[in-house]
Amino acid sequence: xxxxxxxxxxxxxxxxxxxxxxxxxxxxxxxxxxxxxxxxxxxxxxxxxxxxxxxxxxxxxxxxxxxxxxxxxxxxxxxxxxxxxxxxxxxxxxxxxxxxxxxxxxxxxxxxxxxxxxxxxxxxxxxxxxxxxxxxxxxxxxxxxxxxxxxxxxxx
Numbered sequence: 001x002x003x004x005x006x007x008x009x010x011x012x013x014x015x016x017x018x019x020x021x022x023x024x025x026x027x028x029x030x031x032x033x034x035x036x037x038x039x040x041x042x043x044x045x046x047x048x049x050x051x052x053x054x055x056x057x058x059x060x061x062x063x064x065x066x067x068x069x070x071x072x073x074x075x076x077x078x079x080x081x082x083x084x085x086x087x088x089x090x091x092x093x094x095x096x097x098x099x100x101x102x103x104x105x106x107x108x109x110x111x112x113x114x115x116x117x118x119x120x121x122x123x124x125x126x127x128x129x130x131x132x133x134x135x136x137x138x139x140x141x142x143x144x145x146x147x148x149x150x151x152x153x154x155x156x
Contacts, residue, residue: 016095022079023086035079039072096137104130 018038026034050058085094107126113119 016091019082019086019091019095022083023091026083026087031080031083034083035076038079039075042075093137093141096140100130100133100137103133 022034022038025037029037047058082094082098085097088094089097107122107130109115109117110120111122111126
């Protein structure tokens with residue numbers, strides 16, 4: 001359990017860091033060049049590290065359903081959407097929405113047993129958890145607007 005928590009914290013930190021880098025690349029190169037660079041370098045790094053640690057077994061993909069091969073295409077949508085979201089909304093607001101969306105779709109996937117997941121019964125606690133997170137985002141977004149207006153009134 002502790003190791004899973006540690007990996008999850010590391011993943012969240014790395015995703016946030018990657019998104020900052022991606023938004024800076026996007027300022028200079030554009031969305032599609034950023035996506036190509038991010039996924040291309042990710043491919044080279046994954047291939048190199050995979051070959052070092054797993055060797056030829058890296059390509060032993062027996063009994064894998066054909067449609068699983070297309071998950072990399074989802075990555076194109078992820079990177080492009082986050083880069084554009086950060087450009088339009090800023091990093092904190094974008095990542096808050098991304099995390100909430102991830103949680104909502106994971107909850108939906110678990111509850112319905114989608115894509116071969118083990119079905120987990122939907123509970124009111126789960127719904128309350130998602131609503132608390134959504135409420136937090138609203139407080140963050142709307143609370144920040146009030147602070148800006150209040151500061152502007154104090155200055156004038």
